[in-house]
Amino acid sequence: MVKILKAEDYREGRWLNGLGLSWDIAATPPDADAQHFEWRMALARIDSSVAFSYYHNVDRIFMLIEGHGLDLVFDDRELMKVDQPFLPHEFPGDVKTDCVVHNGPCRALNLFIRRGAWKASVRVMGPASNLNIMSAHTTLAFALRGCFTLAEGGTLNSGDALQLSPGETAQFEPQSEDALLYVAVLTPAR
Numbered sequence: 001m002v003k004i005l006k007a008e009d010y011r012e013g014r015w016l017n018g019l020g021l022s023w024d025i026a027a028t029p030p031d032a033d034a035q036h037f038e039w040r041m042a043l044a045r046i047d048s049s050v051a052f053s054y055y056h057n058v059d060r061i062f063m064l065i066e067g068h069g070l071d072l073v074f075d076d077r078e079l080m081k082v083d084q085p086f087l088p089h090e091f092p093g094d095v096k097t098d099c100v101v102h103n104g105p106c107r108a109l110n111l112f113i114r115r116g117a118w119k120a121s122v123r124v125m126g127p128a129s130n131l132n133i134m135s136a137h138t139t140l141a142f143a144l145r146g147c148f149t150l151a152e153g154g155t156l157n158s159g160d161a162l163q164l165s166p167g168e169t170a171q172f173e174p175q176s177e178d179a180l181l182y183v184a185v186l187t188p189a190r
Contacts, residue, residue, distance in 0.1 A: 002150065002152050002154070002162060004154050004162050005162065005163060006160050007159035007160050010023035010024060011024040014034075015052075015053045016053035016054070017052075017053040017054070019051060019053075020050060021045045022042045022043060024040065026041045026161065026163050027039065027040040027041070034053075035055075037114065038117050039113050039118050039120070039186055041140055043108070045105065046099060046107070046108060047105045050099055051097070052072075052098070052099055056093075057094060057115045058112050058114055059115050060091055060110060060112055061184070062088070062089045062108055062109075063085075063088050063108060063122070064082050064084070064086070064087070064106060064107075065086065066106060066107040067103075067106025067107060068102045068103040069084070069102045070082050070099050070101045070102055070106055072097055072098070072099055073098045073099075074091065075096050076096070086144055086180060086182075088122040088123075109144075111140070117188070117190070118186055118188060119188075119189050120184055124144065124181070125181045126178075126180055126181075127176075129181075131148075131171065131181065132171045132172075133170050134168075134169045135165065135168050135170075135185075136166060136167075136185075137186055137188065138163070139163070139164040139168075139183065139184065140161060140162070140163055140183070141162040142159075142160075142162075142181070143160050143181060144180040144182050145178060145179055145180040146158060147174075147175040148172040148173060149172075150172060150173070151170075151171035152169075156181075
């Protein structure tokens with residue numbers, strides 16, 4: 001059964017290092033906390049320049065969804081510019097990472113993957129894309145912008161998510177020309 005996850009139901013919490021707010025969207029196992037998971041999808045609010053949490057043996061796919069951008073500084077030397085919304089940026093979660101915010105707060109969508117257990121790919125799809133998705137393993141979708149109705153029933157408003165289990169399908173019908181959908185495909189690494 002297609003599982004729609006409404007934004008108002010996300011579980012609010014603190015970052016692992018306690019320096020910011022996050023909202024858990026989905027995880028395996030489903031009751032996982034910010035440290036004990038196989039994979040985890042969460043929103044983060046970044047109010048100012050701050051150190052990111054350290055996640056041992058975890059890879060991270062980070063996407064700016066609101067704000068004027070930021071820089072990520074790894075081990076005090078390597079710089080990654082994150083100045084465009086809706087572009088995925090991959091980096092290891094167990095490298096010292098500092099965030100330098102540009103011109104005000106930002107929000108980001110994060111996918112955390114336990115290294116060696118899972119692999120993930122992320123893409124952003126618009127109305128011109130084929131939005132009929134069949135899940136071979138686990139697929140997560142997040143309405144970045146606009147609203148999507150589902151042929152199977154239900155609606156994904158901006159900020160809502162959906163989880164598909166193996167063998168499930170979902171057909172998304174965008175309700176505006178600027179609608180954007182984040183789609184992550186998770187596959188076991190073994």
